[in-house]
Amino acid sequence: MTTPAGTPAETSVATSADTFTALYGHAPDGTWAAPGRVNLIGEHTDYNQGFVLPIALPQAVRIQARRRDDDLLRLHSAQGDGVVVELRVAELAPGTVSGWAGYPAAVIWALRDAGHPVGGADVHLDSEVPVGAGLSSSAALECAVALAYNDLYGLGLSAPELALLAQRAENRFVGVPCGIMDQMASMCCRSGAALHLDARDLTIRQVPVDLAGAGLALLVLDTRVKHELADGTYAGLRADCERAAALLGLPALRDLDPAGLPAALGQLPGELRPLVRHVVTENQRVEAAVARLDAGELAALGPILTAGHASLRDDFRVSCPETDLAVEAAVAAGAYGARMTGGGFGGSVIALVDADAADTVAAAVTAAFRTAGYATPRTLTAVPAAGAHRIGQP
Numbered sequence: 001m002t003t004p005a006g007t008p009a010e011t012s013v014a015t016s017a018d019t020f021t022a023l024y025g026h027a028p029d030g031t032w033a034a035p036g037r038v039n040l041i042g043e044h045t046d047y048n049q050g051f052v053l054p055i056a057l058p059q060a061v062r063i064q065a066r067r068r069d070d071d072l073l074r075l076h077s078a079q080g081d082g083v084v085v086e087l088r089v090a091e092l093a094p095g096t097v098s099g100w101a102g103y104p105a106a107v108i109w110a111l112r113d114a115g116h117p118v119g120g121a122d123v124h125l126d127s128e129v130p131v132g133a134g135l136s137s138s139a140a141l142e143c144a145v146a147l148a149y150n151d152l153y154g155l156g157l158s159a160p161e162l163a164l165l166a167q168r169a170e171n172r173f174v175g176v177p178c179g180i181m182d183q184m185a186s187m188c189c190r191s192g193a194a195l196h197l198d199a200r201d202l203t204i205r206q207v208p209v210d211l212a213g214a215g216l217a218l219l220v221l222d223t224r225v226k227h228e229l230a231d232g233t234y235a236g237l238r239a240d241c242e243r244a245a246a247l248l249g250l251p252a253l254r255d256l257d258p259a260g261l262p263a264a265l266g267q268l269p270g271e272l273r274p275l276v277r278h279v280v281t282e283n284q285r286v287e288a289a290v291a292r293l294d295a296g297e298l299a300a301l302g303p304i305l306t307a308g309h310a311s312l313r314d315d316f317r318v319s320c321p322e323t324d325l326a327v328e329a330a331v332a333a334g335a336y337g338a339r340m341t342g343g344g345f346g347g348s349v350i351a352l353v354d355a356d357a358a359d360t361v362a363a364a365v366t367a368a369f370r371t372a373g374y375a376t377p378r379t380l381t382a383v384p385a386a387g388a389h390r391i392g393q394p
Contacts, residue, residue, distance in 0.1 A: 028064035034143035034388035035060040036129035037185035042286040046179030046199040049252035051286040055384040056189035059128040061140040067152040068120035078126040106173030132226030134347020139182035142166035159187040189387040214298040217355040222378040223322040225346030244272040274315035302336025309339030318344025333364035
């Protein structure tokens with residue numbers, strides 16, 4: 001897909017090309033982009049082999065890269081400290097690279113670990129995806145690098161294959177035991193649609209989401225509470241879910257029939273019961289949301305979102321006072337529904353609103369935060385956008 005001349009994205013690409021040339025002394029081979037994501041519903045279900053329903057955001061990570069004939073990897077970020085990070089591809093291993101550079105390094109390590117004969121590159125990246133907002137900035141960076149390397153080295157890998165490699169990079173190199181949703185959303189989403197993903201077999205269906213046609217808007221309210229998924233809490237939740245499945249004799253919690261949920265809860269230690277209840281009911285909420293979208297009843301998503309937040313707050317316990325307040329204030333101001341999106345412990349809230357009420361709802365949340373003494377939330381409007389793609393020659 002080639003970006004039309006004169007658009008903001010095209011201007012950004014041209015500016016980045018100038019920066020790349022100034023940094024490295026030659027023009028890039030191309031420009032690639034991969035988006036952040038908002039998950040409509042289906043939280044902490046992917047690593048339980050369940051179902052999710054994300055959309056890609058217009059906000060993306062854009063990288064420009066040029067293949068090298070040696071194994072030198074040079075990395076520069078427009079959001080960094082101005083330093084070009086230099087690494088040797090042959091020396092990449094888990095634990096050897098920290099900070100933002102660890103994410104592109106991780107992808108290249110994962111490619112080599114999978115047997116793909118890739119070498120070095122010069123890379124410049126520029127991200128529009130807010131870091132720490134629960135919008136999957138890390139997966140966007142991973143997928144942009146994966147797609148660029150796929151082209152630079154002629155690997156011929158499919159979008160799902162690249163997503164799996166990016167997930168492996170984050171799991172094994174970065175150390176976050178995330179599921180597959182973020183990488184699949186960044187690689188495979190389409191404009192105007194939500195990605196109905198079965199995280200077990202990676203079956204996907206593009207479900208149309210015409211918010212504007214329904215007179216609706218999806219607000220993203222970034223609470224500015226930064227979440228860190230590598231601090232062990234996320235890993236502990238995943239381990240507890242896997243322990244519960246093992247105690248129930250199931251391959252994964254996805255396999256627990258909702259009709260058998262009450263009996264299953266009675267077989268588990270008390271601390272595992274709410275986690276299991278969330279996963280089972282959240283999978284049901286994904287299917288309910290898809291049914292509402294298929295029926296063209298987009299406003300009916302609202303109560304599903306709010307119920308999902310209550311489950312994340314009360315059963316999975318990954319909410320926080322700021323996200324709870326954002327949900328409460330949005331609904332009180334007229335939103336059809338709202339919930340925390342992303343792994344939790346901060347990040348962003350999404351709110352489904354009438355398009356002409358978006359400013360009113362955002363102002364009500366901002367006022368509630370001011371009264372509570374919280375930082376002013378950042379607000380953007382989520383529009384279902386395209387997944388990772390090459391955006392033309394600079």
